[in-house]
Amino acid sequence: MxxxxxxxxxxxxxxxxxxxxxxxxxxxxxxTQTTQQTNPQPNTAGSTYQQPQSQPGDAVYNESPVPGLVVSTKLYLRDVLTINKRMGRADYWWAALGIGLLAGAASLVAFFLLALFGGLDDAYEPTGLSALFFYALLLIMFVAYVGLWIASFTAEIRRFHDLGYSGAFWLLNLVPMVGGLIVLILLCQPSRQLNNRYIN
Structure with missing residues (x-):
């Protein structure tokens, strides 16, 4: 056994x-050695230090069974318009990495296409088919940026729900200089299951 x-x-x-x-x-x-004792008695002689007890219902939560780059990124994109759920810490950070990699790759492709059609030159005046492609690419980049912002916004709200906080905590991002740092620290906190009003 x-x-x-x-x-x-x-x-x-x-x-x-x-x-x-x-x-x-x-x-x-x-x-170093295992004991077969089912209910070990704490040794209180000579020590006043008490081992911290974990709360039994405060387990780690992630919607995906095994969070990872692909699985968590799919979850992030699937729930773009959903704010009435929770998003676990591992799912959130794997998805943030996945979205960052996708956005970086898409930016490189867009930069290459703009350079190919001369859109990065100071004296560039798009005309004809080149202008159509140039403005279509700019429109696609703008729509993608807005979509990623919405996805990030709703993911942060779901992450706050996992911590037991209201989605209104997102407004901390608007505090100059320290708001983003406070939100980052909060997003790194582990899940809270006990007394969490957002548990489905």
């Missing part, structure tokens, strides 16, 4: 020799 232990972060059963939890990724202390 394979010995198991419980993750110190999410509480799920994992192999006793695991260094990291396969469910939440939290680092685990590898035990």
């Amino acid at each position: 394979h010995e198991t232990k419980f993750c110190t972060n999410c509480g799920k059963s994992i192999p006793s020799d695991a260094e990291f939890c396969p469910y939440c990724g939290h680092g685990q202390a590898v035990a």
